[in-house]
Amino acid sequence: MTTPKGPDDEGTTARAPGARIRPADLLAAATAAVEAAQSAAGQALESAQLTAGHAFDAAVRLPPASAQLAAQLPGLIDNLTIAVDRLNSTIDRLDRTLALADPAFAAYDRLLPRLEAVIALGEDVFGALARLPGVSILGRVTGIGAKSGQAEPPPPAAPKRRR
Known part of the structure; x- marks a missing residue:
């Protein structure tokens, strides 16, 4: 084989610096480069064919359901x-809506403790009124006791006559 330095003979020596390049040396270097390129291309082609063969074998061995899922x-x-x-x-959209509703939530947070206090006060007032004498009779007469959730006792049943 030849190299850019010339034929591979034992009698040849390396070129001296500043020596002129001969056309034969250029031709030998070009030939070596072409052979190396052909060898690399052949190896790449063989590798690609081998990879394609393995891929085809794997594709053929895939079950139809797997191929359908892959499709x-x-x-x-x-x-x-x-x-x-x-x-x-x-x-x-939810984030924007909550940002718009944030002031209303803040107002509810400020209002709810006050409403709870009013409800508790109303229950205290009803409890105090229920302890006053005569209010229970007034409640039964007006029907307020039944509306407020207190169960009114059923009227007594008429006695049955026996013979």
Whole structure:
């Protein structure tokens, strides 16, 4: 084989610096480069053929259900992408709605303790009124006791006559 330095003979020596390049040396270097390129291309082609053969063998051995699932995978990914986009837009919409409702929630937070205090005061007033003498009779006459959730006792049943 030849190299850029010349033929591989024992009698040849390396070129001296500053020596002129001969056309034969250039031709030998070009030939060596072409042979190396052809060898690399052949190896790459063999590797690609081997990989394609393994891929084909794997594809042939796949069960039909797996092949069908693999065929549906791009559509499923598209649907998942659409669902995630919708979820993101819904979350954004909910965030904007809650931001608008935040002042109302703050007002409710300030108002609820006052309402609870008013309700507790009303229950205390009804409790105090119930202890006054004569109010229970007034409640039964007016029917207020039945409306407020107190169960009114049923009227006594008429006695049955026996013979």
